[in-house]
Amino acid sequence: MPINQTQLDHYREKGWVVVEGVYPPAVVDEVAALAMRIGDAQIESGETGDFDVGEDGADVLPRKVDQPFSQEPRFRPFVLNTGLADIIEKIVGEPPLLFGDQVFMKPPRVGSEKPFHQDNFYFRLEPADHVITAWIALDDVDEENGCLRYIDGSHLGPLLPHEPQPDKPTHLIPPTELIDLSRESLAPVRKGGVVFHHGKTLHTSAPNRSDRWRRAYATHWVTASVKDTQGPTGRLAGAYFKQPEFAELFSS
Numbered sequence: 062m063p064i065n066q067t068q069l070d071h072y073r074e075k076g077w078v079v080v081e082g083v084y085p086p087a088v089v090d091e092v093a094a095l096a097m098r099i100g101d102a103q104i105e106s107g108e109t110g111d112f113d114v115g116e117d118g119a120d121v122l123p124r125k126v127d128q129p130f131s132q133e134p135r136f137r138p139f140v141l142n143t144g145l146a147d148i149i150e151k152i153v154g155e156p157p158l159l160f161g162d163q164v165f166m167k168p169p170r171v172g173s174e175k176p177f178h179q180d181n182f183y184f185r186l187e188p189a190d191h192v193i194t195a196w197i198a199l200d201d202v203d204e205e206n207g208c209l210r211y212i213d214g215s216h217l218g219p220l221l222p223h224e225p226q227p228d229k230p231t232h233l234i235p236p237t238e239l240i241d242l243s244r245e246s247l248a249p250v251r252k253g254g255v256v257f258h259h260g261k262t263l264h265t266s267a268p269n270r271s272d273r274w275r276r277a278y279a280t281h282w283v284t285a286s287v288k289d290t291q292g293p294t295g296r297l298a299g300a301y302f303k304q305p306e307f308a309e310l311f312s313s
Contacts, residue, residue, distance in 0.1 A: 064148045072152055075246065076216030076262035077209075081254040083144055084197065089253045092139050093199040093276050096164040099133060100126050122168035129278070130162050130301060140280055141310060145195060145255065152257060153191050155284035158302040158311060160184070160192075162280045164199075167207050172269030174207075176234045179215070180281065181260035182223045185291050189220075191284040192260030199276035203249040206275040207266045209256055213244045216259035235263070 064080050072078040100123025129136045140159065149157040166172065186192050202208045223233035240263060248256050258264060269275050289295035297303070302311040 063144075064151050069152065072257060072259070075211065075213040077211045077246075077248060077256060077258035077264070078152075079248055079250050079254060079256050080148060081251055083148070083255045084139075084142070084253040086253050088139065089197075089199050092136065092278065093274075095133060095135060096126055096129060096166075096199070096276065096278070097123065099129065100124075100164075100166060122171065123166045124168070124173065125166060126164040128162060129164050130159065130280075131304075131307075136278075137310065140278070145197075145280075148255070148257070149193060149195060149282055153193055153282075153284055155191065155286060157193070157282040157284060158300070160281040160283045160297070160300045160302070162278065162301075165275075165277050165279060167266070167269045167275040167277075169206075169269060169272045169274055172207055172275060174268045175266045176226060176229075176232050177212070177240055177263050177265040178223060178234060179220060179261050179263055180258075182220055182233070184260060184281070184296050185289065186260065186283060186287045186295075186297060187290055188286065189216075189260045191287050193282050194258050194260070195280045195282060196256040196258070197278040197280065198250045198252055198254050198256070199278060200274050201250075201252050202275055202277065204247055204267075205269075206271040206273050207269040208250065208275075209248040209258075210265050210267070211246050211248060211258065212241060212263035213246050215241075215244070215263040216261040218261070220261055221263075 068078045130140055181189050181192050221235040221239050226232040226234050250256050289297035301307050
């Protein structure tokens with residue numbers, strides 16, 4: 062389903078937008094199952110600490126799979142779907158290039174929260190208007206199981222400082238007084254839909270308190286106009302489209 066003008070206006074005003082029906086549910090189910098197998102295998106092998114613990118304290122459930130695009134070739138046609146790329150190009154005005162990706166699991170009952178942050182605090186890429194995340198819903202996502210929450214219009218403001226969260230020092234968050242919760246909006250989305258957000262849009266997600274999974278494939282995109290403010294050793298150097306093994310996938 063293409064993006065319409067109303068949705069484009071919403072993105073430009075709010076810094077995010079939901080587009081439903083980008084992927085067929087059957088295709089999404091295959092990708093979700095593949096991600097689960099990888100997450101379970103990583104836990105079993107001890108390769109990753111990205112897990113949540115079940116309510117009984119015994120079950121270990123996958124929380125995140127980093128860089129799935131590089132791990133498993135079967136993810137690549139899903140991510141490089143022309144329908145997704147067409148929507149991103151309409152939003153940012155230039156052909157998109159894949160920068161990075163993760164699959165977030167957020168298991169039933171125990172899926173942990175992700176505090177407020179701006180993606181471009183970590184990326185440090187300019188122009189920020191050409192830095193966009195396409196968050197592909199692998200399940201029906203709503204408030205109960207931890208949908209994304211946005212601070213409307215925050216992409217129009219500055220890149221905020223991020224400081225260690227007192228009880229979770231690995232989480233970097235802006236000072237609470239800089240987050241205007243009166244402008245918070247929720248972004249529920251159905252399986253196969255995509256939430257797009259600007260690199261500077263403040264966003265968060267609450268814990269999953271439901272009995273349903275809340276899995277999502279987050280893909281991060283830039284354009285050829287983007288520069289790394291950190292220079293040649295910055296995050297852009299590791300972008301997929303710059304890696305020799307993937308160069309053919311991004312050649313025009």
